[in-house]
Amino acid sequence: MGVMGRLSRTLPAVAAALGLAAGLPGTAYAAGEPLPAYRTADGARPVQGAESSADAPALEPGAVYGDTLAPGSRFYRLNLDDTSSVYVSAVLVPKPGARIDSGGDGLEVSLMTTAGRSCPGSPGRTTFGYGLGARPIGAAAVRLLQEDGDCQQAGVYYVKVTREASRNSDRSPWPVELTVSREPGLKTGSAPAAAPSGWPSTPPQPPASEPVAREGGTGFNDARALGTGVWRDGLRPGQTRFYRVPLDWGQQLSVGAELAAARLTKDFASASTGLGVTLYTPYRSVVDDKDTGYDGRQAGLTLPPTAPVAYENRFAKGSGAGGARVAGWYYLAVTLGEKVGEFTEDAVPVPLTLRLTVQGKAAAPPPYAEGLARSGFGVDDADRAAAREGLTQPEAAQAADRRATMGTVAAGGFGTGTLLLLVLGGWLLLARRGRTG
Template structure:
């Protein structure tokens, strides 16, 4: 009896272990968000005020830093003569802080002689309230250029401009350094930007049956979306992040709208801001900030051309930025001033996304990394999962499979143990009675 009891306890323990392994990890409650979610894998790096003291950045890495008002900080790149390098900076002012018209950052890449390879700025202009803003700069190899073409040390310079009336707090920075794959056939690529493209707004997509998607709080945990009409909520002062896979030859359109309010009809200018960034988190464009007076209102991004390598040769930064395939990021911010007139409860937010055009082949040789749209990306967009959620699901699945394997192995061992015990008991009975096993098996030889 005691032996049989121990077998039952062991089975119960295995079942409990399997159940624990199958439990989901911690989840955020609906509507619970952070001001900005930094990539947890980001490495801390301090910017240098003197370029010769700058720390080197590694390709494919993410970093966290900070910058004071009026400060100019250097970071270093070690480049060869063939690689296109992109460095983005996301500036995150303190929540509840104050910014003024024209405040912002400028990011540039410079060679060892301080010649500028490229630069981009991100500023608070038509919507003057704190929110994450992003800009990028790059060194690209061009046949007909003599600037920034050789191998060696290059500098990334991040400059912050803030008015005297702005908040004095440091801004946090999230830096990303990505390199572009080599072309499969450099000679076959066009070197002129497109002159025109479809600009008419497409027919609205059919809303999905399950169309609720909670946006992320940063580029790291941006919620994946595909073509469709998506429902969310947003509170005053909050920024929601989403990402959409846009392949070569495809064109993205997006509209954000607020539902009506029964609390007030007070007019708030610049109530809702929306921005679009490319896979390297370079800025593509902003929608004109939307005013709100308690009635349904919406705002749309200006049309951008289909994704094409040749777009980089355009003079317009909004066209030039649509230069590679991958995840395109949408961010939507509701002004904190809305709370003064309407309260701080969440507002119903609708995000309408449309990706038009047939996907074309990649111009790169080999793996394109972040500059591609994979089947997995499409699945994530369909499910509405963020990158971290997908990784957690994969981890939970592996844990469950592992636990199931352990459980099955334990059951097998227990079954063999029970079989051996019964066999020994029968052997004892045979030895005692001098006969053969009652089940008609082979002669006893244990």
């Protein structure tokens, strides 16, 4: 591809970086304008799950797949080694406004042996809950590499993805996004330590700086990068915005979310579940979630600090530390309940403020037998830069492409300039020789 072609690919990233304030509070929408659709992963492979494990299609680590899922279960197949932990996630994407009739409606992901035994860390389950309505939700199952544990052998395993729905809920097929992530094992002789018995759990003082506009994404694939600070966005009833925060080894995340006053259409009304916040791991499993009511005037909630990210957390039982087991991008989903639309103007987003604090100095990574780059885990300088600049993953990829293009242009310019100097120098030398000949 030529330089101009590469530049044409990078211009959208510049436009996106300059347009972060689009869709923020104060921006009016047309009455009845639909909410933005969930952005699927670039390069997602189509797949069709089977009703029986006998016909289950194969999934590969490192890949993302797209399917549809009606109420019930679908099966997929994995061929796993015996040297790595594996995470299988599913994200269910309902139609906006779809009927959710029960708080138990949700998603379950199981990983099992060919004998039908569930692996430790399986199943993973998430529900829509009451009041927040139809929104993207994620769940994950794990094959945990652990001495003397179950599911340690290499071979065939099955993934069972189940959509749970009550009789009166929307029963049409919804898109589901599947990801398979492989975490390499530790070097030989690097036995993991015992699970931590505790960690600093007192929330830090929330940041009080001036808020900076950051428009959240529609899902995990275009989540807006954030770091420590105060961030401003806006939500319409039934809308979920996604954000991502890089957490390195040894670091903790504290989250506070606030809704300011909305434009009311009724003087006295409220939603018992008006604001919901869910924190996801890098492999799209829930770390923590919380919700609170909203009366159109003010609401807020705080998630407790995560445990410091540590390999040993995966062995913790019942302490809440298990989710912070690997460094990488942690995802924050913030939802404004559908019922808020019964007493506010949908055309004007409700102001949202996020107060985030990343605590702790980045520690050395565990002694993995392989690097984490191919797994999608870990934190590097590019991730930290994306958080500082507030980039989504597609924008960060375009920014990297732009830097490479500018480097090519600079190198080309240097080469051309050097050539011109050499040519001019040669002419001068020939001229001098002509004058002295």
